Amino acid sequence: MSCLTAEDVREVVKLQKEDGRCHLIKLLKWEVFDEEKDLRPGILLDYLYNTIIFAAEKGFPWPSVALAVHFSEELLYETKGKTMQDAVGKLRDKCEQYQNKLNPNYLQHLVNHFLRTFFRHYRLYQFVLCEVRELDQTIQNLEVHVPQEVPPLKDGIDVELWKYQQHIAVLNEAEAQLRANMTVFRETWQLKSEQELEKFYEDLKIQDKEVIERTILEKIVKDAHDIQVTVTSEILQKEVETAFQILDLKLQKRIVPLPVSRSFLSSATKETKAGKISIKKK
Known part of the structure; x- marks a missing residue:
């Protein structure tokens, strides 16, 4: 109690x-x-x-x-x-x-x-x-997405202009992603080249004072050159592909029409009407 x-x-x-x-x-x-x-x-x-x-x-x-x-x-x-x-x-x-x-x-x-x-x-x-109650409940966890804070109305822009800016932002993000991917690809293949050359030199097992025949030396140089050429070729091919993709994105940004703000159109219409009125008065 x-x-x-x-x-x-x-x-x-x-x-x-x-x-x-x-x-x-x-x-x-x-x-x-x-x-x-x-x-x-x-x-x-x-x-x-x-x-x-x-x-x-x-x-x-x-x-x-x-x-x-x-x-x-x-x-x-x-x-x-x-x-x-x-x-x-x-x-x-x-x-x-x-x-x-x-x-x-x-x-x-x-x-x-x-x-x-x-x-x-x-x-x-x-x-x-x-009485003893038998509990039979189903619990559902619902994720609540809180709406974003509404910015001041003075910062608002025309909806068509906003859509244009969003589209350009997507294209810019895609371009930045292509450049970042190219950087990662280049660094990866350069590291691979260094590792293959290091392994190649370790496998030669040539003594410091050993005299190397011309044909053997030529083969060594050719094999090392082939490793570097292969890596350089892969990097160059990727850079060309990336360059064309970036150019395509730049072209898309150029051909997207810039919308004319409604406020600009309304002000221009008012100016035109005012001009006609002034002409009639003259």
């Missing part, structure tokens, strides 16, 4: 409903629970919270409000599994126990409160207290 004091119930009443319920959980020393998954503690919490609010609104002194909570909690658990007739008998017994603790007027208000709430929904409370 709870041991709420006059100061405890006073703190609960001073708070808004949700904050008051959360504070009451701490005062009752309950574990935090999920009301969507487990209805029982949430219903019992509302039962006690509503008793506190009712007693406070009826003008009970704070010690009497705390007694009202004790009364309601004892009544709830002592009637668990009882019939309606037995529960009414328990209410009568509780009134006798508290007749010297609570003012008769306050006690009468409290009895009327339980008759209108607890006993009106007695079977529901018994179902919550006595």
Whole structure:
């Protein structure tokens, strides 16, 4: 059973409903629970919270409000599994126990409160207290995309001009990606060339003072040259392909028509009309 004091119930009443319920959980020393998954503690919490609010609104002194909570909690658990007739008998017994603790007027208000709430929904409370619920829930995690912050209207541009800028930005990004890929390709093949030449020289196994025949020397030079030529050829071919792709992107940027702003058209139209008016006046 709870041991709420006059100061405890006073703190609960001073708070808004949700904050008051959360504070009451701490005062009752309950574990935090999920009301969507487990209805029982949430219903019992509302039962006690509503008793506190009712007693406070009826003008009970704070010690009497705390007694009202004790009364309601004892009544709830002592009637668990009882019939309606037995529960009414328990209410009568509780009134006798508290007749010297609570003012008769306050006690009468409290009895009327339980008759209108607890006993009106007695079977529901018994179902919550006595029946074991089988939890069958499907939880879906939905990703929420928060909209971007809207920029000031003064920074707005014509929609056609915005589309044009977006298209140019895509072409520029594609060009930058081609250049970056070319740099990676060049560095990769240069590293491959260095590794192959290093392995080639290690496999020769020629002594420092050894005299090399002309034909052997020519073959060594040719093989080393072939390694470098192969790498250079691959790099050059890739650079030519990339250059043509970049030129194609530049051409696309040139042929994309630059939209004329509507504000410019409206101002030009006004200037034209003003010019016609001035001509007529002359």
